[in-house]
Amino acid sequence: MTARKLEDQPSRAEASPSEVVIVGGGPIGLELAVALRHHNISLRHFETGTIGQTITQYPRQVRFFSSPERIALAGVPFLTAHQEKATREEYLSYLRAIVGQFGLVVETYRRVVEIAEEENGFRLEVVPSVETAHDPAALVDDPAMPRESVYADNVVLAIGDMHYPRLLGIPGEDLPHVTHHFTEPHAYFGRKLLVIGGKNSAVEAALRCHRAGARVAISYRRDALPEKSVKAxxxxxxxxxxxxxxxDFYPETEPVEIEPGQTRLRHVTSREEITVDADFVLAMTGYRQDPFLFEKCGVRLIGTNARPEVSLETMETNVKGLYVAGTAAAGTQGKFKLFIENSHPHVQRIVQAITGKDAPFETRDTSRIARGLPEN
Ligand SMILES: Cc1cc2nc3c(=O)[nH]c(=O)nc-3n(C[C@H](O)[C@H](O)[C@H](O)COP(=O)(O)OP(=O)(O)OC[C@H]3O[C@@H](n4cnc5c(N)ncnc54)[C@H](O)[C@@H]3O)c2cc1C
Structure with missing residues (x-):
């Protein structure tokens, strides 16, 4: 369908509303689509990037911490070549296979920028999004942006929780040698690299870059690397x-200013400062959720994580007909408590709430965390 400007859009009566629109083509959005299609629910499914967009942003060749069977979807076995934990690349191939096997239609590079509650359901505004870093608020206000109005009885937000990096908020953070995304170690061969952070992503990046020939330093605000947050x-x-x-390890330090070639660190208690030479800075400080769509449609956000309030039986929010699935239900996670492994039950709850039937495959929580949502 050709996207049109807002004033040319068909009304709800002219357009035929879908029973469900899923926003987000990550693992849980895909698993939900399989179950709803099985029950012949009319569906449209939008993804602002490609399928598994969040996973495409992992470092190359990184391995999942979950065993393959725990992140398998829709009852389809996920077997890895060496019976080890899957790499980013293996899981992305698996996601493509899931889409192919079940004939899912995911409208990729289509971003939902607005959801409005209407008398008989929802109206969503969808725009092209080849550049996924677009600020959604700006897109809503841009009259030149071609858009499509889409109508639905129910909406499921499976939008994840890793939309933006958590910024340090210090001078120099926007310099070209500073990044919050670790893509691959080769870029740092023979150079001095400062890794900021001490949790798993930071430690993994530091080790890989060290082995790829970088001179690595780690700045971490605690006195020791946290045992519970780093792969054993x-x-x-x-x-x-x-x-x-x-x-080199600089415990109990925080960066205060980044300059080309060097970064100033401050001891968190003594306040003493030291300067560390660094050609590149990798700030592995985690991610935060963009609450924009929740706020747009009046979903209550609760606790320090600002997580959407949902019923644990149905995953429905305070807005009737609007559901949340996957890590989107966690808000911004300080420590990861909701991930693929323990989000499978969301699929069963939503399918049951919308169709009154069960998902056609096992959706039990395969993680050790029994509760479906993180505490605040
Ligand atoms: C390095 C790394 C390793 C990890 N390892 C594991 C692991 O071993 N096991 C595990 O269970 N989890 C792991 N995770 C976490 C895992 O990535 C998430 O749990 C998983 O991606 C959540 O799936 P989801 O479908 O809920 O959300 P996502 O995969 O985040 O999918 C949400 C999708 O919604 C799309 N979207 C967002 N907003 C819009 C919009 N407005 N319009 C259209 N589309 C939109 C996004 O582009 C995204 O593709 C890891 C994370 C990282 C960074």
Whole structure:
């Protein structure tokens, strides 16, 4: 369908509303689409990037912490070549296979920028989004942007929780040698790299860049790397490299200013400052959710995570007919408590609420975390 400007859009009566619109083509959005299609629910499914967009942003060749069977979708076995945890690339192939096997129609590079509650359901505004970093608020206000109005009885927001990096908020953060996204280690070969952060992503990046020939330093605000937040097999490795002086570790420090070639760190208690040489800075400080769509349609956000309030039986929000699935239900997660493994039950709850029937595959929580939502 050709996208048109707002004033040319068909009304709800002229357009035929779908029973459900799913926003988000990540693992949980895809798993839900399989179940709803099985029950012949009329569906439109939008994804602002490609399918599994969040996973495309993982570093190349990174491995999942979950065993393959725990992140398998819709009852389709996920077997890896070496019976080990899957890489980013293996899981993206698997997602493509899921879409192919079930004939899912995901409208990729189509961003939902607005959801409005109407008398008989919802109206969504959808715009092209080849550039996924667009500010959704700006798109809504841009009259030149071609858009399509889409109508639905129910909407499921499976939009994830990793929309923007958490910024340090210090001078120099926007310099070209600073990034919040670790793509691959090769870029840092033979250069000095400062990694900011001490959780799993930071430690994994530090180890990979060290082994790819970078001189790595880590600045972390706590006195030691956190055992509970780093993969068990990485900790002894990084500790040994720190002990032997091959990786520099600056505990209890925070960056205060980044300049070309060097970064100033401050000790969190003594307030003493030191300058560390760094050709590149990787700020592995986590991500935050964009609450824009929730706020747009009046979903209540609660707790310090600003997570959407949902019924644990149905995943329906305070807005009737509007559901949340997957990590989107967690808000901004300080410590990850909701991920693929324990989001499968959301699919069953939503399918049951909308169709009155069960999902046609097992959706039990395969993680050790029994509760479906993080505490605030
Ligand atoms: C390095 C790394 C390793 C990880 N390892 C694991 C692991 O081992 N096990 C595990 O369970 N989890 C893991 N995770 C977390 C995992 O990525 C998430 O749990 C998972 O992606 C959540 O799936 P989801 O479908 O809920 O959301 P997402 O995968 O985040 O999907 C949401 C989708 O919605 C789209 N979207 C957002 N807004 C809009 C909009 N307005 N319009 C249209 N589309 C929109 C996004 O582009 C995205 O594709 C890891 C994360 C990282 C960074």
């Amino acid at each position: 097999w990485l900790l002894p490795d990084v500790r040994n490299l720190i002990k032997s002086g091959q990786i």
